[in-house]
Amino acid sequence: MAKVTKDMIIADVLNMDRGTVPIFLNAGMHCLGCPSSSGESIEDACQIHGIDADQLIADLNKFLESK
Numbered sequence: 001m002a003k004v005t006k007d008m009i010i011a012d013v014l015n016m017d018r019g020t021v022p023i024f025l026n027a028g029m030h031c032l033g034c035p036s037s038s039g040e041s042i043e044d045a046c047q048i049h050g051i052d053a054d055q056l057i058a059d060l061n062k063f064l065e066s067k
Contacts, residue, residue: 004060006043006053013042013060017067020060027056 004013013020014032024032028051031037036045046053 004042004057004064006046006057007041010037010040010042010045017064019067020063023056023059023063027051027059029056 002016004016010024010029010032014024014037021032028049029045040048042056043053045051046056
């Protein structure tokens with residue numbers, strides 16, 4: 001399975017595995033259905049929401065590697 005990177009679009013990660021939804025929500029990203037999520041990179045969204053992008057990427061990849 002591909003690794004998640006900061007430049008990936010949020011919707012692309014959600015399409016890879018819907019099990020990533022709780023990870024985004026727990027990080028404070030509650031707007032996964034908004035139009036921005038289909039065009040915004042993870043890094044951009046993290047900057048807007050004040051979230052540590054490196055930690056979110058690590059959490060997402062840890063989840064995906066555990067499958």
